[in-house]
Amino acid sequence: MDAPLKHIVIDARSMFTSTGRYTRNLIEHLETLDQEHRYTIVLPRAHYDQWNPRSALFSKVATDTPYFSWREQTGFARELRNLQPDLVHFAMPQQPLYVGAPRVTTFHDMTLLKIRNHKKHWAVSLAKRAIGVAAFAAIAHRSRVNLVDSVYSGRDLIAYTRASASSVTLTYPAADSITEPPHPVPVPFERFVLYVGTQVPYKNLSRLISAVAALRAADASIGLVVAGKIDGDGALLAKNLDERSRAGVHFAGFVSDAELRWLYENAAVYAFPSFYEGFGLPGLEAMRHGCAVVSSNATCLPEVYGDAAVYFDPSRVSEIGAALSQVLADPEIAAGLRERGRRRAEMYSWRFMALRTLDSYRDALAR
Template sequence: MKIAIDARIINTSTGRYIDRLLEYLQQIDTDNEYVVLLRADDFDRWQPTNPNFTKAVADYPPYTFREQIQFAWLLYRLQPDLVHFTGPQQPLLYFGKKTTSILDLTLVNFVNKRQEGPLKNFYKHTIKPLVFKVLVRRVIRSSDQLITITNFVRQQVVSSYKADPQKVTTTYLAGEPPSTKITPIPKLKGKKFILYVGNAFPYKNLGALIDAFAVAKLKDYQLVLAGKPDFFYGELAEYVQQRDISSVYFAGFVSDEELAWLYQNAELYVFPSLSEGFGLPGLEAMSYGLPVASSTATCLPEVYGDAAVYFDPEDINEMAKVIKTTLADKKLLAKLKTAGPKRAGQFNWKRTAEQTLKVYQQALKSE
């Protein structure tokens, strides 16, 4: 069978899912023929290791007319038996067999607002979210099989979009193994700090984390926020400055080696998010033995289980209390340091690939 995999978002924040899925599919499947569809900028970055895997340029930006018309035409010319769309961004004019991954529904419920011109604001904050909601509904109804990455998202798809439960399969993701290559961040050497890693979109709830840190009054601790500088991180920096909140350190973009050092040297990882599809950063923190304090929102308790402590992300005082009491409880910290790596070890990418291959087989058998 010929299977096309849409890897156009392999170089985005959710691209690791695609990259690892391709890596392990190449290890376990020597029977099917695969065509991996890539943007032009990514074409030379990804190289197949299995002779059954080839690649093709699909340089069509998501949510554009080019995607709807030209991408559909490319797929018809390739004539795959099945297409795996790794997100809802796909041509509605393609009517062949398909499997779609729904990684999360955060963007259905949250809009990452930033102030621009009135027309841009209207398009981005009103029109685009509406189009996205309609697209997600159409995609869920038209896919032969659906893949979600937690049971929480699976339940959302089934209950909110009336998807047939028999057509929706959960394939958990996995964290990366701890790195032995580290690069210290000079400004943080010898200091105690709690850590957050990721982007600063509003649903990540970092403003509440900063407030909770201030309320907790953690003497001798810093709050370290690591993520690529952007509009939203800029807003947070202004917020900290205006309220004169001390000991908040914006690390900006960090290399893999610096990230490993942060995980190894932080006292606590805090994940205050209001919505997630999986929550990989917390799981990776656990793999380093770093204790995790997490929001109770959406899928996070499902992924972290008993290996984390939890707080209501909309209650700043509760968040502050959980952070402060956890740091003060040596027995609890020791328990979390032991439980974290065990929990992280329960997830692996090979199993993700094996489960995905079974979904492909189910989709190919469907009428």
């Protein structure tokens, strides 16, 4: 008689958040790759009808438990135990400390621990980060396998949690091609530098704006387009810009996938000035759509982008401007970056990420 299939539960509450692309791609590829386990996918009740399994080995359940809640440690833990899993994969480090089963955890980055929340009093922010370090360390030591998005993120995880290096497995994400036909976006510049993402301070958008403003002194046809929902930080940044800087930046706000594709395909250069990233997906997405990239040399970005970007020190406005000037002024440099960028983006695969994760499940179940 055949032994029953091992039961893996995936906490997919993150499927409909900013990291949801990772969770969704993982599950969708596991459905086609894995015939040796059965799966239960835990979804937020508010989005329960927005995902349905395609494989008979996959089922779904709903939960009302939000991240960072007391219920996460009590009621959600009971919900998971009642599913009687042989293994639980948490797609985020926010999770119950006790689940009564082996676990695998994905740590995308250490942003919660490294970046001060400037919206909170410094003492509150410091206390929350200290609690976060303790919680992350407890989770990392309880997990049989810790999945990370880059070598840099793995080193960060070990430095902050003292987790064993043997527990850390690298599973690079990938950049999707946008399949919708491109839809034009009104842009008030003849040529534009593109930035996509949030406007939190560590993304360093203020220095990028200053660098573009300086370039406009020699060529007023150039400007910066910022794509992405304008958050509180973005609104404050825009409000405090001087007249010279304001003339050189256009906040496009939220854009659809079709509009984002048009922006990637029509930008003169994509700029990623961030001080801290766990992987740097927007730059890779720009490469996939044939956009030349200039990037911060901080954290994981040189690891992920390789020779497909021009790098700069993100703390120096002059270096940001010099990197942009190289690409804007020299069509050969821009063409070389576009070609290398397409090749670089092809190196990353959601299918390979899922295969590496499946190997991690086997490893965790065998320990």
